[in-house]
Amino acid sequence: MIELVGLSLPALSKVVMEGGFPKFRAKQIMDYIYQRHIFSMDEMLQLPQGMRTWLQAHCTITVPTVVKESTSSDGNTKKLLLRFSDGNQVETVLMRQHYGNSVCLSSQVGCAMGCIFCASTTEGLFRNLTVAEIVGQLLLFESIIQEEVHSIVVMGSGEPLQNFENTLEALRFIHEKESFNIGYRRMTVSTCGLVPKIYEFADQGLPITLALSLHATTDTTRKAIMPIGATYALQDVLDAVSEYYKKTERRVTFEYILIKDVNASEKEAHELGQIAKKFPHCNVNLIPVNGNEHINLYKPAMKAMQDFKRIVESYGVSVTIRKEMGDEIQAACGQLKIQHQQSLKEGM
Ligand code: SAH
Numbered sequence: 001m002i003e004l005v006g007l008s009l010p011a012l013s014k015v016v017m018e019g020g021f022p023k024f025r026a027k028q029i030m031d032y033i034y035q036r037h038i039f040s041m042d043e044m045l046q047l048p049q050g051m052r053t054w055l056q057a058h059c060t061i062t063v064p065t066v067v068k069e070s071t072s073s074d075g076n077t078k079k080l081l082l083r084f085s086d087g088n089q090v091e092t093v094l095m096r097q098h099y100g101n102s103v104c105l106s107s108q109v110g111c112a113m114g115c116i117f118c119a120s121t122t123e124g125l126f127r128n129l130t131v132a133e134i135v136g137q138l139l140l141f142e143s144i145i146q147e148e149v150h151s152i153v154v155m156g157s158g159e160p161l162q163n164f165e166n167t168l169e170a171l172r173f174i175h176e177k178e179s180f181n182i183g184y185r186r187m188t189v190s191t192c193g194l195v196p197k198i199y200e201f202a203d204q205g206l207p208i209t210l211a212l213s214l215h216a217t218t219d220t221t222r223k224a225i226m227p228i229g230a231t232y233a234l235q236d237v238l239d240a241v242s243e244y245y246k247k248t249e250r251r252v253t254f255e256y257i258l259i260k261d262v263n264a265s266e267k268e269a270h271e272l273g274q275i276a277k278k279f280p281h282c283n284v285n286l287i288p289v290n291g292n293e294h295i296n297l298y299k300p301a302m303k304a305m306q307d308f309k310r311i312v313e314s315y316g317v318s319v320t321i322r323k324e325m326g327d328e329i330q331a332a333c334g335q336l337k338i339q340h341q342q343s344l345k346e347g348m
Helices: 009-018 024-035 049-058 131-145 160-175 195-203 219-225 234-248 266-276 302-313 335-347
Strands: 065-071 077-083 089-097 100-104 108-110 125-128 151-154 187-191 209-213 253-258 283-288 318-321
Touching: 009 024, 024 131, 077 131, 089 108, 089 131, 100 131, 108 160, 125 160, 131 160, 151 160, 160 187, 160 195, 187 195, 195 234, 209 234, 253 266, 266 302, 283 302, 302 318
Parallel strands: 100 151, 151 187, 187 209, 209 253, 253 283, 283 318
Antiparallel strands: 065 077, 077 089, 089 100, 108 125
C-alpha cells in the first residue's frame, strides 16, 4: 500500500500516472487531503468512481487517532495525545500566539537522549516517526481546529536530528504550497546538540530556525543533566551552532531550563550572557522547569528568574521567560502521556 500522507505533488503525480490516470488528479487529491481534510477516498467525489476504487486498492491515507485531548482554561493551549496504527503514542501541542497558531510536533516515540528533566525520555527510545506520522500530527490538528497553522516547532518528544532524514523530508513537504505552505522561516527545530548533524543541517541551506537546548554553561553541569554533554563538549556544540548561523543567517535560539540549585545561579546568568553575546541577534529563552511528582526538580522563585533574566540582558542579549502555557494541562514533553498511562494503571 502506498501512503499518501507526506507524498509531494511530483511523487503523487507519479503514483497517479502509474495507475493510468491523468496527472492533474494528483493536485485534486492533495486538495482533498490538505485543504478540505477529507481522508476517505470514498468521499473524493470529483474523482471518477474507477479511480476511487483503484486508490482504495493501492493507497492509504493514514492520520493518527486522538486518545486524549485537553485544552487550557483560557483556550490558548490545546494538547492531543495521538495514537499511531501500531499503538505507539506521541503528543502534539497547539499554542495560540499573538502572531497565529503554532504547533509543536514530535519526531520520535520516546527519546534516547536521557535528559534528567524530560518526561519523554524516561522509557528510552521506541522508534523514529515516519514522514507521514510527522506530517499527520499537523494534518490532524488543522482538521480539528479548522484554522490555518502559522508556524511549527519540532520540540515535542524525540530528538529531531536523530531522526534527521524523516524530519527534514516532513519539513520540506510542509513547506510545499500544495500541502501546508508554511515558510521555512516559520519553522524551528530544537536539538540537544548532536554536533555532526547540526553541520549536516547547516549544509541544507534552509532558513529554518535552530533552537539549541543549552541548559548549562559548563561541561560539568551539562553532563550532569544531559548525557549528550559527555559525547560533545559545550564548545564544540557552540561552534556547530555558529556555523549554522553563518550558513543560514538565521538567528539562533538558546533554550535554557531554569532549575533551582542546579543551573540558575547569578554566576551562571553571567556565564550565559558571555556565551550568548557572541551570537549576533540570538534569542535566549528561559524555561522554568516543569516539574511534577515524577521529576524531582524545581523552578527558582519568580524573583530569582527575573534577576537571572536581567543579568543575561545586561550583556546586550534578547531574553524571554517562556510563558508556562502548557503547565496546567501537562503540556511539557511527555507529561500528558505519562499522566494518561498512570491513570490507565490506576483504573486497572
Ligand atoms: N530533543 C530536542 C527536542 C525535544 S525537547 C531538544 O532537546 O531540544 C524540547 C524542549 O523542551 C527542550 O528545550 C527541552 O529541554 C524542554 N523540556 C523538556 N522537559 C522539560 C521540562 N520538564 N520542563 C521544561 N522544559 C522541558
